[in-house]
Amino acid sequence: MSEPLVFRFDVDGDDFTSAGQASVQVKKNLRQLGLLPEIIRRVSIAMYEGEINMVIHAGGGKAEVQVDNECVTIILEDKGPGIKNIEQAMQEGFSTAPDAIRSLGFGAGMGLPNMKRYSDEMNISSVVGEGTKIVMKVFIR
């Protein structure tokens, strides 16, 4: 693989029922590529939490997953409200999610910490009123 493989997804922000579909597809694609289950699991979880966040906090966005010989890179980009205080958002338990989201099983403030835990590198850039871009890397070896 000299050229990285790229998978792109539009993440629909109107429908919570479909949230997570892109991550399901990525998991399928990575299994077909024959990556180690542990790597696939880490990529899937990190992306899944990020995808859910785009749906509940940002009205949807775009996801891109690149696979090369070294690592899997997940890029999540939205035009949502942005994150005012990233350090605070990264804390376990911090959440601005409404109760309706909590009753669906999310909104416990564990998403960003989970994304950090399961990726090897994570970088968040966010501008209030403009949107958020999160890049995560999981090294294959």
Next chain:
Amino acid sequence: MTISTIKELLDAEVLCSEDSLSRHVYSACGCDLMSDVLAYVKDQGVLLTGLVNPQVIRTALMMDILAIVFVRSKMPTEEMLELANENGIAILSTDKRLYEACGILYSNGLVGNKVKS
């Protein structure tokens, strides 16, 4: 513990992936909070939950969870069953409550999973 033992202990109905009943699970988690599942659960486990929505199946899929037990006779939709079936995740439904169902499995030797830091 095999999935088929879980079915018997909980007097549960198997809704899909019947062919996976002989598989072994090594850990369990009783939880309605999917983010906690994503944070702490090990693979090859069983998830017991009272929450029924597509994200429960997707969460299990992300975590390589082998079986989901819906408590209090909750029934998943066709779409949820389809996704589970495609991925070989067994879906069980029991009329027991979450606390009771977890207690039964625990006292029969299926312990929880250690929190990894």
